[in-house]
Amino acid sequence: MGVPELSRRRNRVVFIALAMVSVGCSDSPSPHELIRSAPETAVVTTRSSVSKDNETASNEGAETLESDEIVDSRPEPVFRPDDDRRFVDPQVLQNADIDVYESKRLRLYTDVDANIARNIPPLIDLVYERLVEDFGPLPPARDEKEFQISGYLIAERDRFLASGLLPEEFAGFQHGQHFGQEFWMYDQELDYYRRHLAIHEATHCFMMRVPGIHPPLWYLEGIADFYGTHRFNERGHVEFGVMPDSPEEFLGFGRIDMIREEVEAGKRLSVVEVSELGEVEFSKSRSTPYAWSWALCKFLDSHPRYQKRFRLLRDHLVGPDFVRIADQQFAPDLWLLEAEWEEFCRTIDFGWEFETNAFVMSDEAPVDLPERATFSIAANQGWTWTGYRLQAGETVHVTAEGQAVLNTTPVDWVSEPQGITIEYANGFPVGRLMAAVLIDPAYVDETNRQRMEVIDIGSSRTIKSEFGGLLMFQVNDFGNNRSNNVGEYNLILEAVEDSSVTP
Known part of the structure; x- marks a missing residue:
């Protein structure tokens, strides 16, 4: 524990300082006098500041003092990247007939119907709370401001291009795109998938604000789809990371049907093959790599044999350790994992039961x-x-x-x-x-x-x-x-x- 360790070190340094004084000249103050006059924080005397009266102290003692100087070894504070969102002129919004809906975690610019748009920001606030619960809080901002992202929900593409709110380099995306603390998405015909896509992109914005984050692409895309998969329970509360239990409630999701079609076509991917999906595969298809990545994240997070190991990876998103830790955790029984994954893919269905099918x-x-x-x-x-x-x-x-x-x-x-x-x-x-x-x-x-x-x-x-x-x-x-x-x-x-x- 940090505080007790610090206290013990302080006491040890004081003890050494007292020992040095006690072997000095006879006109030096006694140890008891030093204790009475000592400040709350111990002051360490180094060789360069020793008085002439104490020059007779042994070199060995002086070396001991030098080696026990209190050095502030605390790491440099870590901040998340600066808020890089664009400033939007209110007059531009008015001229383009674009509305703004804002909550604590999302400022949403959109030209869709107000009855649709106003429900998105509170949803993002809730998924932010879940992400913090699972991954821990983001590092603070240098300016100490609360974390907030900007989203652009687009019905008419040209309207956003003309107003400058949709950069030309992002205009070619099919469904959604994120960069820094901003995301862009085209409006969707289906209410569920509109919400799913907004949560997916907001999750990316959260994850990529962690300095030094370096997990593989399949994990980033799979985990964004994992949180995007949501439902409202009987009390009206939203639940994230669920297993879709009916096609009617998850219209537009499509991942389960994609997995079925791939399996029937003899194109099932193994766990190892999913973990190797990279930029090439995701650039070739805007559907199946996402389906496989979601399925593996959901399987590992829900299966009683693998859940704890999979969630351990949350602690290794920064730096190069993710793949090494994943191999370390799953290699011992990879043969069993591959078999259970094969059975999951063979029998996948809405409401698939992870506990009873294990x-x-x-x-x-x-x-x-x-x-x-x-x-x-x-x-x-x-x-x-x-x-x-x-x-x-x-x-x-x-x-x-x-x-x-x-x-x-x-x-x-x-x-x-x-x-x-x-x-x-x-x-x-x-x-x-x-x-x-x-x-x-x-x-x-x-x-x-x-x-x-x-x-x-x-x-x-x-x-x-x-x-x-x-x-x-x-x-x-x-x-x-x-x-x-x-x-x-x-x-x-x-x-x-x-x-x-x-x-």
Whole structure:
């Protein structure tokens, strides 16, 4: 702690000064007199200011005094960059028919309808509070003014160009653009996405005011989209960084549909590939890199296994340590992270449940499957590891029984291991027993990028794993509808000598 440390050092310096005086000439004041007359802050005497009466003091003692001088080692104060916003002449605004709406954190210049515009500044005030809560306060300004940004919400582009409020070099952006403590955005047809984009750009303005900030581009764009993803709860309070729970409430967002389309087209990106997205990728597409970056930020921030590690990165935005710390945090179980990320991308949906879809693992070392084993799989859990590993080509016969209730609205949906064919999730009946092999990293390369070998089971099936890895099971359901399930299936696993089964 800073204050006690300072106090101890002060006492130590006073003690050394007293010792020096006590070995001086006989006409020097006594230690008790020094204590009575000493100021509250110790004064250290150096060799250059020692009186002639004390010149007989030992050189060793004098050297000790020099080495214990109090030196102000406090770091230079850190200030955020100066407010670089442009001055806007009120007459220019009047001539251009541009209105101003202002709150503590945002001054908004716009030509859109007042009923729309007046709601934006208070929203930015709220996201500023959330950013401070998550990342800490910004450094102070040199002039001690409160942090505020300027935004330009544009309905008619030419109006802002002619008035000088939209610089020519920024006029070519598609949706939004930020620079310093200013951002520009075109008005959007959809109310949700207008707010989302304003929050996204305001988040950039906040983040880039941190001196020396140096995280990778995927993180900056992903985290801006993370906070931009918002909703109003039943009490009318806004929540930031949410998982969109319905397409109707998040019109214009589009990120979930983009991920689905990329996965269906065989273009899924791994965690490592998303983390390598840079200026080239973002300049080529104004959609999919943002979708992947948002998805990874949301996944890592919400998943119970990775949330704490991901949030630790907030403390390493300045300087070159971000990538090193990220590698340090996630490298030990990157194979598992990649598998859970793959499953998230495969089953992503509005309202996807991170807690209940998390893989159920164990710290125990995997063992080979015995001739016969039993296992129970809960209907309200994600992929669950049996504790067994399979070798590539190993054959297993699975038999399952039991019941699970998948839904209670309007009536109970009772399923057995073969599933309910009235509704399908992820290409299979809901409630159907599924198996998977969490593939050993040794089998993952450029020719085989998948981490999970998903296998349809039902009530009974003999399977052969194409790849070696950990044997897992799950009751099939939508990724946003697992937490309300109850019940379990009881499995019998039997090793099969005949390896003629086609995987």
